[in-house]
Amino acid sequence: MRDYCPKVRNEPTLLDDVSLSVREYNEHTRVEEGMGRVSKGDNVMSVKNxxxxxxxxxxxxxxxxxxxxxxxxxxxxxxxGGQTYKDTLEITTAELYRRVEEEGTIPKTAAPSPADFYRIFEPEISAGKNILYISMSSKVSSTNQNAHIAAREFPAGRVHIVDSMHLSASYALLVIRAARALEAGQPLNEVIGDIENVREKVKIEILVDRLDYLHKGGRVTSLQHLIGNVLKVRPVLNIVKGEVRSVQKYRGKMEKALEPILQKVVSQKNRICPNLVIIGQMLAEKMAERVRSHLLDHIHFKEVAVIEGGCAIGSHTGPNTIAVSYLLKGSV
Structure with a gap:
């Protein structure tokens, strides 16, 4: 059975806004063209470079x-409100939700165009680098498809695209896994194979506080929205084979609804890779820290990171959303 939970060095805490130096190699290295394999040679260059x-x-x-x-x-x-913004660059999550409350409209999202991808890919290709683009799930957006269109403008083997089949915290977990593997000098083809192997073993539990955004986004009917608000129903979403699915509903306050989710995670503690667990939150910092403390009290995780959801994801889930993402060891 392949080990999907390799040992990694300790990383800085989420509170440390640091930029670590690139891993130094003791021997001169060169990189074979195409798949980024490191071997002995005359030039000092890491896979990451x-x-x-x-x-x-x-x-x-x-x-x-x-x-x-x-x-x-x-x-x-x-x-x-008739204006279009680049996610995270031109509008923050807090500003988004403030305007939604003031204006009473739900935002819409759109994928980057092939031209957007070309503008980001081209300088890296011109600088002699190959690209590994790990995309959001292709099942919920044309983002992955547009990246493929842009990649055709470059020589074969220069742009490698992997479908994460995930979003937000679970997507981040896969990207950081790849980043750390590249930093450690793992060949590109092995990094790609690893992400494709483990993506179905990455799990995410998403607890949504309000149904308004799911309703206006077409994920719940008007009747479900009405009944849900009256009964204070809070849905739990999972990402299964790249698609967002409602798997459970809980009544009551968010803190109460979180309990069975945390119990589910803790009950799998012997199956969860302890290297990294990611908690996503939408303007729910205090609740996210309570979740983090609970997990650290019950499971010996090496790292539990808290991240804030951006506007693209937040447009569909709404404020006060909490997510927990983790990787299961071995086969499932």
């Missing part, structure tokens, strides 16, 4: 990870 890792803004990666691993971000678009 010749592979540009790129994700899109639905990964909700915090700035300290983006800087630390030099990850390129392709923003999605968010339209609100």
């Amino acid at each position: 010749v592979i540009k890792l790129i994700a899109d803004s639905t990964s909700d990666l915090p700035n300290h990870w983006i800087k630390q691993y030099d990850i390129g971000i392709v923003p999605l678009y968010v339209t609100l």
Whole structure:
């Protein structure tokens, strides 16, 4: 059975906004063209230096990870009140929700165009780098497809695209896994194979506080919306084979609804890879920290990171949403 939970070095805490130096090699290295394999040679160059890792803004990666691993971000678009913004660059989640409350309209999202991807890919290709773009799930957006269109403008083997089959916290978990593997000198073909192997073993539990955004986004009917608000129903969403599915509903306050989710995670503690667990939150920092403390009290995780959801994801889930993402060891 393949070990999907390799040992990794200790990472800085989420509160440390740092940019670590690139891993130094003791021997001179060269990189074989195409798949980024490192071997002995005359030039000092790591895999990380010749592979540009790129994700899109639905990964909700915090700035300290983006800087630390030099990850390129392709923003999605968010339209609100007749104006269109680049996700995370031109509008914040807090501003988005403030305007929704004031204006009474739900934002719409759109994928980056092939031209957007070309503008991000081209400078890296011209600089001699190959690209590994890990995309949001192709089942919920044309983002992955548009990246493929842009990739055709470059020589074969220069742009590698992997479908994460995930969103937000679970997507971020896969991107950081790839970033750390590249930093450790793992060949590109092995990194790609690893992400494709483990993506179905990455799980996410998403607890939504309000049905308004799911309703206006077409994920719940008007009747479900009405009844849900009256009964204070809070749905739990999972991502299964790249698609968002409602798997459970709980009544009562968010704190109460979180209990069975935390119990589910803790009950699997012997099956969860302890290297990294990610908690996503939408303007729910205090609740996210309580979830983090609970998990650390019950499971010996090496790292439990808290990230804030961006506007593209937040447009569909609403404020006060909490998500927990983790990787199951071995086969499932």
